[in-house]
Amino acid sequence: MKPTHAPRGPGGDAPSRRGRPPAPICATAKPAHRAWLEPVRTRLVTSGLTLDALVSLSGYSKTRLSELLRGKGYYPGWEITYSVIRALGLPVSPLLRLWAAAAAEADKDTDWIKSRIRDVQPLGREDQPVAHLALTQSMWKPYTAYARAFLQSERRARQVVSETFDILWLTWDVATATADTTRHSWLLLRGKVLACAPKRPDGRPDLRAAAFSTAVQADIPDLAERLHRIDVLARFFDTITRLPPDQMDVMVLRHLCGIPETAVPGIVGLAPAVTHTLDHHARGALNELCPDSDTQE
CATH class of the missing domain: 1.10.260.40 (lambda repressor-like DNA-binding domains)
Known part of the structure; x- marks a missing residue:
């Protein structure tokens, strides 16, 4: 080589x-x-x-x-x-x-x-650079979960994540010269995912489709209740994309992907205190923008 x-x-x-x-x-x-x-x-x-x-x-x-x-x-x-x-x-x-x-x-x-x-x-x-291999192994699952939330396809999610890590390898000298390689990697992943995600008319990513899989996972037997739940979730997920990017990332990882709170800082490359603040502000903003939903749920 x-x-x-x-x-x-x-x-x-x-x-x-x-x-x-x-x-x-x-x-x-x-x-x-x-x-x-x-x-x-x-x-x-x-x-x-x-x-x-x-x-x-x-x-x-x-x-x-x-x-x-x-x-x-x-x-x-x-x-x-x-x-x-x-x-x-x-x-x-x-x-x-x-x-x-x-x-x-x-x-x-x-x-x-x-x-x-x-x-x-x-x-x-x-x-393969050892540090790049370690980053790939540790971030593959959370990156794929984040991509899947927006793309609603396991195949497409894996494709985007694989492409992200290949580009990161190609530009590894640039990545390691940044202040935080993990943060650099996350921003690259976010950019690739949002570029491929379905868009709303105003250019925001469209997360509403995630409501269908979430409602199915909840296993609601009554059809009317399930449809109502899908409608509520679709509006709530749509509201998440109105948040600033970092707040949106934390909410998607925590509440759509089910990532533990303690793991989020290491994924997005931010300090624990910062991610906690982002989550707190995001919850407050969502309660104001979408008052008929329960952000805890």
């Missing part, structure tokens, strides 16, 4: 300046494509490599590399993508998964994806 620090230039000297930013990503590039393309572009800029230097290291023409970096034209094959990320010293395993997901989003069939991967020599062993 190549080192994850900025690669050296063709002459072996460490780059002394940032490379020139590539032209903007094309508007036609889809979300899953952007998910891996943006970290690649960022690494190119911070590496100090010019496009000419990348041509020498990758073996591809400037025109083809420029198109790849802009997400222009046809979705790129794995061979050219692989050559670029290896030249930039990026980890291959997470980017391969992101590339394959984006290929499916671009309507490439399974045979096309497998064929392009086979065109590249099999990878050697690639070690």
Whole structure:
């Protein structure tokens, strides 16, 4: 595996300046494509490599590399993508998964994806950063529960969480340079989830569908009572999305996902006193916005 620090230039000297930013990503590039393309572009800029230097290291023409970096034209094959990320010293395993997901989003069939991967020599062993592995193992369940509350699909929730951790691995040097890696990771997860969540007309995430699964779990035998309960819960969950983001997160984790109060600070990357205050203020706001519901229940 190549080192994850900025690669050296063709002459072996460490780059002394940032490379020139590539032209903007094309508007036609889809979300899953952007998910891996943006970290690649960022690494190119911070590496100090010019496009000419990348041509020498990758073996591809400037025109083809420029198109790849802009997400222009046809979705790129794995061979050219692989050559670029290896030249930039990026980890291959997470980017391969992101590339394959984006290929499916671009309507490439399974045979096309497998064929392009086979065109590249099999990878050697690639070690995942120990701290990243530990974070993935400890946060997988609560992250998935949070994503499932908004997306109402186990498959979609797992997909978003997996993508989040792959992007985090790609940008691990950035994550570990922040004041709090756990907080950085949570904000990345929240952004990915809310970007995929159904939206209300005013742009807020739509949590109302969660009322159906919650009412079913309550096992209410009377149909009329169950429908009434769904209506109350739908209005209550809709009100939760009117809260400030951090208050919304705490309420969703505590009261939709059933996460213990003591575990919430370690998930969202905030101090226990802060999460307690957020929960207190959120309850007060919900009682004012939705007085006919019981926030404790």
